[in-house]
Amino acid sequence: MSGATAMELPLDQILRGECVEVMRMLPSGSVDCIFADPPYNLQLRGELRRPDDTVVDGVDDDWDKFSDLAAYDRFTRDWLSEARRLLRKDGTIWVIGSYHNIFRIGAILQDLGFWILNDIVWRKSNPMPNFRGRRFTNAHETMIWAARGQDSRYRFNYQAMKALNDDVQMRSDWYLPLCTGGERLRNGHGLKLHPTQKPESLLHRVLVSSTAADDVVLDPFAGTGTTAAMAKRLRRRFIGIERHPDYAEAAIGRVRRETPLPHDAVATTPMKREAPRVPFGSLVERNFIAPGSIVCDKSRRLFATVSPDGTLICGAKRGSIHKLGAMLTNAPSCNGWTFWHVDRDGELVPLDALRAESQAQESTENVAAAQPEGQEMTDISDLPNERSAIAG
Amino acid sequence: MSGATAMELPLDQILRGECVEVMRMLPSGSVDCIFADPPYNLQLRGELRRPDDTVVDGVDDDWDKFSDLAAYDRFTRDWLSEARRLLRKDGTIWVIGSYHNIFRIGAILQDLGFWILNDIVWRKSNPMPNFRGRRFTNAHETMIWAARGQDSRYRFNYQAMKALNDDVQMRSDWYLPLCTGGERLRNGHGLKLHPTQKPESLLHRVLVSSTAADDVVLDPFAGTGTTAAMAKRLRRRFIGIERHPDYAEAAIGRVRRETPLPHDAVATTPMKREAPRVPFGSLVERNFIAPGSIVCDKSRRLFATVSPDGTLICGAKRGSIHKLGAMLTNAPSCNGWTFWHVDRDGELVPLDALRAESQAQESTENVAAAQPEGQEMTDISDLPNERSAIAG
DNA sequence: AGGCGAATTGAATCGACTG
């Protein structure tokens, strides 16, 4: 997914500066995925900052409350607009927040033309209790996952997510612990360096689900660099933006200490969509299934004959494995690979299994001929050594 | 909480009409709690088929159609403004939605001056899968719980919620099944009467958490009357508004068939009490054993009444199934699961058997909500606001 | 009656590619 303009990007760096200002310097359509953990200043009286870093007066009359919300909305619209400009057409964005800010973010995402794909609930295994017994324990945060637009052909590594979840579809509620222990960055006094450092497991799932190796991942509020560190570990490229010098410095050191996983370790379960296409005719051609063979459906009620050109014949009807299956069942469509079977020693084997066998044989035949499809082996063990410069 | 104006209200009725128009006729500040399940503004592009080629019966009703986001926002602002006028100063509102609409609703709630107390995630035990493998399984819906304003002294039945949840604070993520089976209203052809009927267990928890007996509960989108029916069962007063004649008629019949629980059965746990050590409350909530049910010991000499929060009542004594068993037998301890029985067709069945039946229905995953070690509920009432719960 | 397997169903923004 990463392409020409990528070389103009300050890749694999933590940039110090205001996120909107820094984003304005980056080229449009250059980023595959964005993960953002913006400040949620609502309800924190006196601490709300405008985009220009001035503090909003915290008074509790209605007018001022409105100005708080409006200021936060302006801030949100500013950085989300830039984010959308930087995102490739088929890229996706993740934004995490709590009930204080996530509703405003979600509404503005929609207003700007983003197309929400899921809202994901991070259920915390160890949340902080509600000390005063006045509310439910606030035990989750919400992430919004959205495509740049309604017609984006976004990436979702369905099989990888399914494999990660005991071979059932990954749900929209994720149960993960808070960032604690050795993972939590601390200052000289043993105090946590950042108040809301996100757990690596969360970013792991985010990146594995919606990015590919070598994709460019942007984090406009990089904090202590969890996104960047996980991107490096998973062999994605990253750009982090962080305003606070202490956080930026900590993030740079953290990323430097991170080692990319071996190439084969970051290859996730492939999606069938990405496998090279094998037409049924080639199976006939290569005699995995002989012309004149009889195929049938699972219940042995429908039968058809394989013709030499890879079509099936049933009485007067003739068509591709898909088309004939659809015709005979009066369905609008049909996957002939799984619909039709051959009888092998009394047992029905789907055509899909024959295809897999043919592909396995082909790959062993071609083992000497190198490159897999579309994965040019430019030396990417070269995460350009840590020039994680401080800009801005 | 209910007071003088309540008598002017059309109490315990389902009113047929447009929700905003009907609400305009009701007096200000007359309602203790609102539960609203507004249209979600789904934007479905075509029919959806399962992998087996059957068609999903989705929501295609006119009431869910809006021309654009702005129209949905206007609609939302209109009914929420009226809702706020009707709400008492210390009242609270619940609104349920999905990612299609909940962000707009949350933002408008805040704009209108409501004060969000929690966002609650309803995790569905049996959601519809994602058939095309293009997204995460959409396995939850979101409820926003908000007070009329920042300074409301709202009701939260903390101890009742804790009792209902294994003597641990109730979290913001609730694991409950969809409305199916006998609870689901059907038309003459056995088809679901309403596409989005909510489960009674959801309303049970909502009403027990945030209302008291005799409180006035308003549902502006009453549908098939789940809110009204549960309000009647729990001896709250209700006003339902429903525009569709078929739904309104069904709701009226449903409420008529509903019987209020005995007075002592709806009195939830007072503050500061001994809590049960087992999640007996979840059996009550899911109606495996109804509040007001009588349980007895094996020899039918001791009897007790089940209350909605999962405690037992015997005369002036009240406690968990274990504690009350111990009290009544003067024993130091007692396993309430095997001590107490329900009479099922003349045969005594131990609560343990009911628990086994319920567990057969519920995933074990739900148990994960336990209090972490070392995070005791000491009375640290001096932590600022509720924002303490956002670390992570 | 009971047990087992098949069938049904649920608030869903649910293709990709070629010509």
Added chain:
DNA sequence: CCAGTCGATTCAATTCGCC
């Protein structure tokens, strides 16, 4: 942009039907 074709894709809970 449209039409045609290829072909990837489902989980939990309940209810029905058969033996």
